[in-house]
Amino acid sequence: MKVFDLETEGLRALNAALNEQSVARDHAVWEIVSPKGGHAIAVGLDAPLDVTVRGSTGYYCAGMNKQATVHIAGSAGPGVAENMMSGKVIVDGDASQYAGATGNGGLLVVKGNASSRCGISMKGIDIVVHGNVGHMSAFMAQAGNLVVCGDAGAALGDSLYEARIFVRGTVESLGADCVEKEMRPEHLKILEDLLQRGECDAKPEEFKRYGSARQFYHFNIDNAY
Amino acid sequence: MTDDPKDGIPQTVPIQSAIFSNAANAEIRRAAATGIYDIRGGGAKRKVPHLDDLLFLGASMSRYPLEGYREKCDTKVTLGTRFAENPIELDIPITIAGMSFGALSGPAKEALGRGATLAGTSTTTGDGGMTEEERVHSHKLVYQYLPSRYGMNPDDLRRADAIEIVVGQGAKPGGGGMLLGQKISDRVAEMRRLPQGIDQRSSCRHPDWTGPDDLEIKILELREITGWRVPIYIKVGGARPYFDTTLAVKAGADVVVMDGMEGGTAATQNVFIEHVGLPLLACIPEAVRALQDMGMHREVQLVVSGGIRSGADVAKALALGADAVSIGTAALIALGDNDPRWETEYNKLGTTAGAYDDWHEGRDPAGITTQDPDLMARLDPVEGGRRLNNYLNVLTLEAQTIARACGKNHVLNLEPEDLCALTMEAAAMAKIPLAGTDWYPGKPDTSY
Numbered sequence: 001m002k003v004f005d006l007e008t009e010g011l012r013a014l015n016a017a018l019n020e021q022s023v024a025r026d027h028a029v030w031e032i033v034s035p036k037g038g039h040a041i042a043v044g045l046d047a048p049l050d051v052t053v054r055g056s057t058g059y060y061c062a063g064m065n066k067q068a069t070v071h072i073a074g075s076a077g078p079g080v081a082e083n084m085m086s087g088k089v090i091v092d093g094d095a096s097q098y099a100g101a102t103g104n105g106g107l108l109v110v111k112g113n114a115s116s117r118c119g120i121s122m123k124g125i126d127i128v129v130h131g132n133v134g135h136m137s138a139f140m141a142q143a144g145n146l147v148v149c150g151d152a153g154a155a156l157g158d159s160l161y162e163a164r165i166f167v168r169g170t171v172e173s174l175g176a177d178c179v180e181k182e183m184r185p186e187h188l189k190i191l192e193d194l195l196q197r198g199e200c201d202a203k204p205e206e207f208k209r210y211g212s213a214r215q216f217y218h219f220n221i222d223n224a225y
Numbered sequence: 226m227t228d229d230p231k232d233g234i235p236q237t238v239p240i241q242s243a244i245f246s247n248a249a250n251a252e253i254r255r256a257a258a259t260g261i262y263d264i265r266g267g268g269a270k271r272k273v274p275h276l277d278d279l280l281f282l283g284a285s286m287s288r289y290p291l292e293g294y295r296e297k298c299d300t301k302v303t304l305g306t307r308f309a310e311n312p313i314e315l316d317i318p319i320t321i322a323g324m325s326f327g328a329l330s331g332p333a334k335e336a337l338g339r340g341a342t343l344a345g346t347s348t349t350t351g352d353g354g355m356t357e358e359e360r361v362h363s364h365k366l367v368y369q370y371l372p373s374r375y376g377m378n379p380d381d382l383r384r385a386d387a388i389e390i391v392v393g394q395g396a397k398p399g400g401g402g403m404l405l406g407q408k409i410s411d412r413v414a415e416m417r418r419l420p421q422g423i424d425q426r427s428s429c430r431h432p433d434w435t436g437p438d439d440l441e442i443k444i445l446e447l448r449e450i451t452g453w454r455v456p457i458y459i460k461v462g463g464a465r466p467y468f469d470t471t472l473a474v475k476a477g478a479d480v481v482v483m484d485g486m487e488g489g490t491a492a493t494q495n496v497f498i499e500h501v502g503l504p505l506l507a508c509i510p511e512a513v514r515a516l517q518d519m520g521m522h523r524e525v526q527l528v529v530s531g532g533i534r535s536g537a538d539v540a541k542a543l544a545l546g547a548d549a550v551s552i553g554t555a556a557l558i559a560l561g562d563n564d565p566r567w568e569t570e571y572n573k574l575g576t577t578a579g580a581y582d583d584w585h586e587g588r589d590p591a592g593i594t595t596q597d598p599d600l601m602a603r604l605d606p607v608e609g610g611r612r613l614n615n616y617l618n619v620l621t622l623e624a625q626t627i628a629r630a631c632g633k634n635h636v637l638n639l640e641p642e643d644l645c646a647l648t649m650e651a652a653a654m655a656k657i658p659l660a661g662t663d664w665y666p667g668k669p670d671t672s673y
Contacts, residue, residue, distance in 0.1 A: 015449045039442045044379050044450030059439070060446040064379040079433040083377055098433040102374040104418070120432040121374060123418040140428060142418050159426075161419060217423040218406060219261070 002027040006041065007034035015043060022046040037077065042070050045087070062089045065106060078115075081108045084125055090199075097134070100127045103144065109198045116153065119146040122163055128198025138165050139175065147194050149202050157210055165210040166191050168202055179213045263495040264403065266328075266584030266594065268396050268531065268554060269486045273504035275532060276541040278651030279644050280660060283630045291629035298625045299635040302549050304526045305387060305456020305479040308448070312456055312479075313365055313387050315549065316345025317621045318636055319539060322484075322530050322553035323369045323389065323460070325351030327404050327413040328491030328584065329557075331358045333593045335606035336560055338362030340613025344621075349389060349551075352402055352427050354416045355381040362610070367458065370447070372401065373427035375417040379450055387480075388447055389458040390440070392431075392469075395484030395531045396493055398462030398502045402427030403492040407587035410596040437472040444477040458482050463508035463531065464501075470515035474525050482551065483512045485531025489554040491594070492585030505531040505542075507654045510641075513546030522546065536623020543624070544639035545655060552620075559616035560609045561591045 004014055014032065021027060022045075030051045035041055039058035042051050045068040053061065056074035066085040075093030084103040091099075094112035101117070103125025110118075110127070116134030119127050119141055128147040135153035138146050141163035151169035158175020164187070165178070174180075191204040241247065255263065284290035291298060305312040321341045326334050328351065335358040341348045347365035350356075354376015360366055368385030370377065382388065393399065404413075406422045414421040434443045444457055459473040460482035473481045485505025490498065509529050516522035529542050530551035542550045554562075563571075565578040567590035574581065574588060584594035592603030628636045631643045645660040646652035652659045653666040665671040 011449065012453070016452065019452070040446040040449045043446050044382075046379065059442045060433075063446050064382070064450055066379065078439070082433050083374060083379075085378055101433040102377065104378065117432065121428070123374070139432075140426075161423075217420070219264075219403075219424045 001029040001031055003031045003033060005033050006038060007036060011038060011040060014041065018042055018045055018049065018051070021049055035074070039077070042068070045070070048087075056093065065089060075112065076110075080110075081106070081125075084108065094131070095129075099129075100125050103127070105144075107197055109200075111199075113150065119144070119163070122146065126194055126197075128194055128200055130198075130200055132169070135172070136175070138163055138178075141165075145190065145194055147191065147198060147200075147207070149200055157212070159216060160210075160212040162212060164190070166194075166207040167210065168207045171208075171210070174210065177213050177216045178210055181209045181211045183207070183209045264405075264492050264585055265495050265498070265582040266489060266491050266493075267498070267582040268489040269499055269502075269504075270582075271499050273486065274506050274648065274650045274654055275487070275504060276506055276538045278506070278647045279541050279655060279657070280647060281537075281540070281544070281627055281631060281643055282645055284632050288632045290632050291634060293626065293629055296629060297634055298629050300621055300625060302526070302637065304528065304549065305458075307456075307479040307521075307525055308453065308477070309387075309456040309479050310452075310454045311386075313347060313367075315347060315365070317617060318543060318549040318624070319344075319533075319617055319620055320346050320367075320528065320549055320551045321348040321556055322488070322551040323349035323351040323367070323391070324553055324557075325353040325402075325404075325491065326356045326359070327351075327353040327408060327417070327596070329593060330595055330601040330604065331356060331412075332601055332604045332606040333557075333560060333609070334359045335362050336604060336609030336613060337556060338366075339606060339610025340556075340559075340617065341365075343610060343614035344617035346617065347386065350385075352404075353413065354378075355384070356416075358606075360384060362606075369460075371427065372429065372431045373417075374432065375419075375427070382447070383451055385451075385455060387456040387458060388451070389460050389482060390444070390447075390478075391460045392440075392473075393462030393464070393484075394460065394490060395462045395486045395488035395502055395505070396490035397497045398464040399429060400493055400497050400501070401429035402490070403585060405492065405585045405587070408585070408596045413596060437476045440476040456480055458528070460484060462486075462488075463503040463505060466503065466508040466511035467515045470512040470527075471519065474516070474519055474521050478525060480526045480528060481512065481516075482528045482530065483508050483547075484551075485529070487532030488530050489557075504654075505529060505533075506651060509542060509545040509547055510654065510656045516546075523548065536620045536625075537627060539620050539624040540627040540636065540639055541644065543636050544643050545641060548637065555616070556613055557593055559613045560593055560604065561612070562589070562593050564591055567591055 035055040043063040046066040049068040052071045058077040060079040062070040069088045076091045076095045078096040079098045081089040082101045084106040086106045090109045095110045095114040099114045099118045100108040102121045110129045113131035118133040118137040122141045124143040132150035138157045142161040148167045152171045154172040155175035157178030188204045342364040348363040349367040365386045367387040404425045456479035458480040459478040461469040463485040486502035526548040529547040570590035589595040592600040
């Protein structure tokens with residue numbers, strides 16, 4: 001295992017070393033110590049690395065991740081795993097705004113709560129939040145799954161496209177064009193897999209499913225306000 | 226009836242209202258019939274103070290001109306010298322603005338790449354991601370980072386020669402984009418991860434940062450992902466050019482792109498295009514002043530766009546302090562957009578060559594702003610590239626002609642002192658004297 005002290009060696013050296021692994025592949029397991037809420041930690045990874053960050057991170061930790069598993073043993077600042085392509089990001093604590101924003105693939109697990117706009121504009125990523133999510137989560141979400149084991153804040157799934165949302169607790173309000181949908185057997189199966197991969201012991205039957213009513217897919221006078 | 230006495234009592238001739246013009250009345254009727262606003266492509270069509278309202282003074286007793294053909298007048302510019310390991314070096318100070326695949330056809334993007342590469346300049350992706358047509362044919366490609374993040378991925382980010390973070394554009398500062406279902410082909414839908422055929426919106430603000438403090442951190446992330454190799458541009462729509470430029474520089478931009486309201490869009494509400502934002506002439510001097518106040522003029526390069534058509538426009542923008550210009554609408558016209566050869570078909574669409582702006586409908590007779598295979602096939606990308614290269618060469622030659630006449634051995638040596646203004650509005654906006662006077666309207670302690 002390679003141990004990297006962010007405080008003494010610096011962000012540029014860290015990301016350069018991690019990105020070299022897309023070619024070198026000589027260290028599969030990394031531990032980053034002293035993150036101290038720093039920004040852009042372990043961004044743009046493109047190798048099957050196992051990276052653990054010992055502490056809390058600032059903005060955009062594991063941004064644009066591909067292949068790697070990044071484990072944040074703390075809480076994450078805004079935009080954790082933004083635009084993730086593949087791989088897995090686990091946050092032991094809470095996640096700030098925009099968790100998993102615009103993600104195309106992979107799995108983001110937040111074991112605490114996620115703040116507002118969790119999964120905004122998601123494009124295929126799967127997100128499992130053990131706690132609650134804040135307002136405007138899954139805004140304009142295009143594809144993928146957002147699983148909320150706690151409660152969801154206001155305007156959930158506003159202007160939703162084809163992403164699926166599963167919520168176990170209460171929903172403060174649904175956003176424009178987001179509706180509750182029937183939970184069919186195929187959805188229970190998808191959810192069971194997500195919960196298992198998200199290390200969550202909740203039961204699929206406890207959730208409700210939400211999705212797009214698809215009424216905003218074409219401009220017309222009724223949608224213009 | 227006339228006012229000829231032979232015709233009896235003189236009568237008032239019909240007078241059309243300047244306010245309730247035929248065009249205004251037609252729009253009222255259209256709105257009353259449909260209940261929804263008009264959407265169109267392109268930039269502001271209203272008359273606004275423009276670079277046309279400026280003139281070069283040329284050389285005279287106090288300045289030596291350079292000989293028109295033989296004396297050197299360089300046109301090379303380098304963009305992104307502030308932080309990037311690999312700044313972009315261009316042979317000419319004219320770049321191709323961001324226009325999306327989706328709004329434009331694949332062959333049109335290829336033609337832009339071919340023409341720009343022949344001319345030694347860059348193209349810019351636009352919303353919707355990077356296409357192979359454009360990456361392969363553009364020797365230098367600027368990858369736009371937009372609120373929608375359609376097609377955004379780290380592999381393409383690393384294949385780019387520069388990254389342009391789009392905060393806004395001149396046609397619609399504060400507005401998002403639209404791509405109507407007629408143009409969402411299977412390929413466009415796949416790139417954007419959206420259902421085929423739906424009317425699609427590109428959001429008006431970024432999903433994971435708000436404000437310049439966040440943007441500074443976003444730029445850090447993008448630099449870390451790309452190893453600090455490529456320049457990062459920030460594009461803003463002309464609205465508050467002094468403050469926007471200041472904040473863009475504070476956020477860490479290598480290059481600021483300032484887009485005036487004459488700049489085009491693929492599709493937006495007409496009311497937005499015509500009534501929000503500033504003309505480019507009002508933007509350039511304020512952006513330059515911001516850079517100068519920070520001691521960053523020429524350190525952070527300024528690219529300006531919106532209504533650039535000729536080498537004179539290029540030269541005037543540079544003389545006001547820009548480092549380069551960017552063209553979009555003019556490049557499409559060079560490819561064949563709004564060409565009178567398609568007049569019959571424009572007429573069938575209820576318009577005429579030169580006025581066609583329903584780019585969002587995907588029925589472009591010239592085959593440029595469409596995803597219809599039959600229409601797309603009308604544009605030969607090789608011929609289109611040749612035409613664009615020709616046009617870029619003419620712009621460059623014209624700018625050189627003016628620069629030489631002003632005694633400059635590089636087009637970037639043009640300066641405000643080479644200019645005068647034809648109107649008080651232009652003089653006040655450009656901060657140069659009214660022609661034939663030493664009066665700077667709005668500037669204290671000048672004559673008159």
